[in-house]
Amino acid sequence: MKRFWDAADAVEVEGGFTVHLDGRPIRTPGKALLNVPSLAMAEAMAKEWDAQDKEINPETMPVTKSANSAVDKVTPQFAAVADMLAEYAGTDLLCYRAAQPVELTNRQAQRWDPLLEWCAQTFDARLKPVSGIMFAAQPGESLIKLSAVVHAMSPFELTGMHDLITLPGSFVLGLAAIRDYANPxxxxxxxxxxxxxQQEQWGIDEDAEEMADTKRKAFKHAYNFYQMSKA
Structure with missing residues (x-):
């Protein structure tokens, strides 16, 4: 698709904000009007559209892509997406600990236990760490309370939360990101x-590290998108 506009502007509309291309509102791939909850998000999208050259490259428009997903994908199946994300609390990365070596188990306890305690104190939802990779059920009341957190989000917030949870494989890390427990x-x-x-023991796998860096950038984008989702 070639560039067909001269100016992209963030504008306020009924119920939120959008981007106008030469005065015309943009739409999602599903043909819905792309109205977003905050001026900051609309301005970020306008910059992405303005930065396009002769041909449009969607890969250089992450905010617009996420906003499209919020409207076309998350909104019509909100409950299913929230339920799927809530399931991560039952198998949270931070709860599954190595049985050995002691150096690794100590490191996991030192760095992950404070996050689980923070979750317990902040959301009244305690999750229990276990040794090994076999599934261990978490307290039902805790899972209900954590599920309620994602079900209370807006579709745009849930879109950001999706990658904050799925990329690290941790519901708790996703919560810690949106509550600014630490920087992304x-x-x-x-x-x-x-x-x-493992890298300390065997060295760095360059391909794996490159893939991890791509995921890190996506995690940081999801954090920024969540922050912009606040009306």
Whole structure:
């Protein structure tokens, strides 16, 4: 698709904000009007459209892509997406600990236990760490309370929350990101604790590290998108 407009502007509309291309509102791939909850998000999208050259490259428009997903994909199946994300609390990365070596198990306890305690105190939802990879059921009341958190979000917030949970494989890390427990880069590093330990023993796999960096950038984008989703 070639560029067909001269100017992209963030404008206020009924119920939110959008981007106008030469005075015409943009639409999603599903042909819905792309109205977003905040001026900050509309301005970010306008910059993406303005930055396009002769041909449009969607890969350089992450905010617009996420907003499209919020309207076309998340909104019509909101409950199913929220339920899927809530399931991560039952198998949270931070709860599954190595049985050995002691150095790794100590590192996991030192860096992950404070997050589980924070979750217990902040959401009245305690999750229990276990040793090994076999499934262990978490307290039902805790899972209900954590599920309610994502079900109370807007479709745009849930869109950001999706990658904040699924990329690290941790519901708790996703919550920690949106509550500013720590900055996104530090939280991402916590999700890679096991990988970092293996690198110390065997060296760095460049391909794996490149893939992890791509995911880190996507995690940070999801955090920024969530923040912009606040009306």
């Amino acid at each position: 880069d530090d939280l991402w590093e916590l999700s890679r604790l096991d990988e970092r330990y």
